Amino acid sequence: MSELVHDFIFASAARTPQAPALAHGDIRLDYAALAGAVRAAAAALGAHLRAPGERVAVFLEKRVENVAALFGAAAAGAVFVPVNPLLKPEQVAHILRDCNVRVLVTSSERLAALAPVLAACPDLRAVLATGLKSGAETPAAGAPEVRAWEAALAAAPASTPARRIDADVAAILYTSGSTGKPKGVVLSHRNLVAGARSVADYLAIGPDDRILSVLPLSFDYGLSQLTCAFLAGASAVLLNHLFARDVVAAVAAERITGLAAVPPLWSQLARLPWPADCSLRYLTNSGGAMPGATLAQLRAALPRAQVFLMYGLTEAFRSTYLPPEQLDRRPDSIGRAIPNAEVMVVRPDGSACAPGEPGELVHRGALVALGYWNDPAKTAERFRPAPGQDPALPLVEMAVWSGDTVRRDEEGFLYFVGRTDDLIKVSGYRISPTEVEELAYASGLVEEAVAFGVPHPELGQAVVLLASVPCADEATRGALLKECQRRMPAYMVPQHLALRAEAFPRNPNGKIDRPALRAAFLDTFESSIA
Template structure:
């Protein structure tokens, strides 16, 4: 039986390798299957290699696909007393160079072909040099769980990427929290499709190990690769971002393969209600968790799967160890159904931005008086409402809200309606300057590749006219073949806007 609530005592991150049954599988990849005893041994050996090549507190960067070494590094760096800096493998050399310089990385671990793309200089090491065992493998670490364990760099869609500082306690408690509310069990098998440099991607791996379960890392090219991997590894748990779930909802799922999944979850943005309905029909036996989180606090909310059918537009309530408030601009708590900014307090809140006190001060501030947790809270920049039912619902990013003739409009509402029409698979609503209205709505939509464009356009326009108020009607609807996406697989709204307004 699942414990009533997870243990709130923080621990050093590398102790996750000691939570699973020793002979139970922990990692399945092209190299074979590693049990939890083997995971612990491999972490200890890799930590010994890192200790020989760096000093305590050094930042160890990795620029790798989901190889076995990439999966071991978060725990190995923690065991060696180093700070892990995972870099998304989709980033370009110039972006990688910025992160290396900003983090003052003492060592970069990558593949020879990738290392050859970077300017000479600095300590670079091919991952093969760390693949062997070590005679003096390090035991589990001791020390302060509040010490820095990782720097996760944001995607940098606006401005230069910034490194979010996460402690051992942040990562440990985040893993236990997610493992608890997803009800992960030792016999679960998680398909790790999200980048390990993305907070949700890292967390899905750590949470699986916290539960004593197994992960199967996957770098996929097309959604069909995900379907095949679910079958190949007998996967039971799958987490994705909304654009991936939209594609997976369109994919062909053999009935037996779909039936294997017992836990599915989405994060990194709101999943359109029409897609929620489709996933519930496609995976009727699976628990669907609608989650919300921000890198600066790892995870924040989740909707109980039992409530998804009745409230598919909600992001739920605070997860274990998180305290979530909805605040007015004056700092007071918003009333039920009143929009406000989501503010999170508690031990999951990160330590700020790496060596960036100015931007840290903008987002990380003393917790408001209404917060029970005290300490530091993070202001998300996201507008939400808490309904009379106690459930939170996402409205939109403050910097993405559209204002037409004085009416404040959530782009999410326009996008949801477009997808609900059945004519659009994905949609992005933007506010563009308009001399008469202040802003007008530009709606970009991606349809099915085989649909009649004129018929689809007519269906979409008729649906929007029937479902949305006059001031919410798009001034322009533009059909696109696809949307730019960031390295984490989410829609890159900055790139979409720049391309649309070019």
């Protein structure tokens, strides 16, 4: 049984060396070729590493070199740090400094953009860049060594990687940083292996599956597409898409069977025509609730595809999923705990909530991360002893306290209520932003919706609804307000309703950038009443 995350590739290569493993454009690798690319990358990276556990950052769009570098770093005994390709140089430099990256793998074009900030990364020892022209390898004084990736692969001596076990750190994944500096979530090999086994189990991923990788590999949900595929001996197809229609085209051209996306992308995909003979076997959603209207459109367009609604957080990867056969009975549920995880709903004192009683979601088990890199204060806030442990145990088990409010029904299914600090309180009523957004979607007038609370001198808070609509005029605003009044109790009806014709901004993981929208509204709101 594979115990380290890169062993998935080597084990599949031993079983089925000629089976398709990885594709990007015209490049096609079978498992034997992918295993060879990972070993070569491990040797090239190992030549620049001095101790096990040093960090290797990869700042590339999705391509074969990216995958080889990530899993090659693990095979070399290092810790891989996938950096979102959408980040700006200063954001990349923060990550390089924060986790003391020693080796950076990037492209010559990205290296040119990073050049001004690399001097502020004193721990960086070497940069390996794809496509680097001859003569560009000479670094400036005091700068890290710069080498062409291709030359490093050719010159790397054979080496024996440092011995690692599944408790060792495998990766550091940085959150999007939409509220302050991004935090590095530390994941062990055990975390990644357990996560892949659990998800591949309930999705029934097998060697015949072809999984489309559309999400960033720096996103735990995106990285999961690779780990699940390589565990099962399936094929992963990398796609750097510009438009939603590119995804539909890739699904058809590559005969894709598995597709994962976040709600904003699903909303776009649901409005597009899909071929009648679509090959999709399953769809998965995480990163936020899928609007009910979007779910209905997808199910109508893709009747043969099973839809898995999921809930997860980077600190524990994946927590729950709703089996497809439950969709009609409870389409607003986030499901029950995934295999090999326990998900609890607790009060602030850690005692269990009764059915129907809102409480904080707490996740315990093999998927719980090792904390935030170099940040003991934030780690202590989120990673705390698991509730209900026997006091005779001398060492406590740590769990992730999610900060999300959920409720459990009599049958054990969970329902998302909202972020603990995002609940809106109007005249003593506790309002879920998700519920306001769902009712706005149900009107059929909005394409995207974001709800939150703002201070109110008499009510405590007032509800704000921001909506992206095809035509942001007063007629649409009036129609949407009437729909809200028709569908919502009086205390829930938005007191502030703002429309925009363009799509909402996204964070680097493709989710709606809610903090940015809230901050922009508050700037306008506060200045208007000042």
